[in-house]
Amino acid sequence: MxxxxxxxxxxxxxxxxxxxxxxxxxxxxxxxxxxxxxxxxxxxxxxxxxxxxxxxxxxxxxxxxxxxxxxxxxxxxxxxxxxVPLTSRALFLEIHAVRGDLEERISRELVTHITPEQVAILADRHRAFITAYEAADPRGAAIANVVFHSTAASFSRLLLTVGLIRGLWVRMGPIYAATNCLPTINPADADHPHQLMMDAFLRRDADGLVEALRRDFMQARSWLEPLLPD
Structure with missing residues (x-):
């Protein structure tokens, strides 16, 4: 849930x-x-x-x-x-940047108290991402990516910030829904940002976590931005 x-x-x-x-x-x-x-x-x-x-x-x-x-x-x-409104490239970049700032804030708070059991749940969500990617299912991959990030946010105690992120996802979801291609990085790779994030959670490594999150956002931008109108 x-x-x-x-x-x-x-x-x-x-x-x-x-x-x-x-x-x-x-x-x-x-x-x-x-x-x-x-x-x-x-x-x-x-x-x-x-x-x-x-x-x-x-x-x-x-x-x-x-x-x-x-x-x-x-x-x-x-x-x-x-x-559902169409999202221009400029608006996507604005939403993407704000979401990145908020998720960094969430991540720095979450790394202080996330449990191994919660990281295991994230690993399960990421396996769904891998399954969709290997099935060449762009929409399934998009949904699995949303679920991974929203699961992580659901573990946070910063409820107001989580609510703000969820408001941004209302505009991001339709962008992901329209994708007709797979992510630019295979989620099964050992150095995929999601995997690096989970490793950082287990180490209580806030700086490593934020670095992995930023890499993930760069990958998402390279996946989605070319699909958007100017």
Whole structure:
């Protein structure tokens, strides 16, 4: 469980009762679908089909969509239909840089208390990344990468910072969803940044961890930036 949902599937869970609770439920479900690469930039979220998918009436789903529009996670097209905004290269670089700064902060805090059992969970998430890469599955690799980083963040005690990172992932998820190529570095390599991060966690090596994280961000940039419009 990552950020309160099953990140591999991000499927609707137990539906609450009451209008406000239903709107919050719809908001969380749609937001998680954005984070975990289920929507691409330019995709339209048509109200009634979406409500049917969530098992809800249109009213709470409409409220959730408008909330996401107000947060710039979604936009309205000329027909007033919610859609996933396209991300320019310049905006990607801005998001990528801010996310890097926040994840460095999280990492320096996390390295002080992460347990071997939690590192083992990260290793399991990374194995899913390797499996997708070896199956030549770009979307699966993208999702596995998101899950690895969000799992690490879920172990942090800096809850406000984790919330900010999650807000950035709402915009990053659709970028990863649109990728049609594999990462530029094989995640099975012993010197892959994820592996170096896990090794640094076990050594309680904050500087080594941040160096590995920065390498990972450089690799992600080389993977995604060429796919984006100017």
């Amino acid at each position: 990552i950020f309160g949902v099953n990140s591999e599937t991000a499927q609707p869970g137990t539906r609450p009762e009451g209008r406000g609770a239903l709107a919050a439920y719809a908001y969380q479900q749609i937001r998680d679908q954005l984070i975990y690469c289920n929507y691409q930039g330019g995709e339209r979220l048509v109200l009634r089909p979406l409500a049917a998918t969530l098992g809800l009436s249109p009213t709470p789903v409409r409220e959730a969509l408008l909330r996401l529009v107000s947060e710039q996670a979604l936009a309205l097209d000329d027909r007033n239909t919610a859609c």
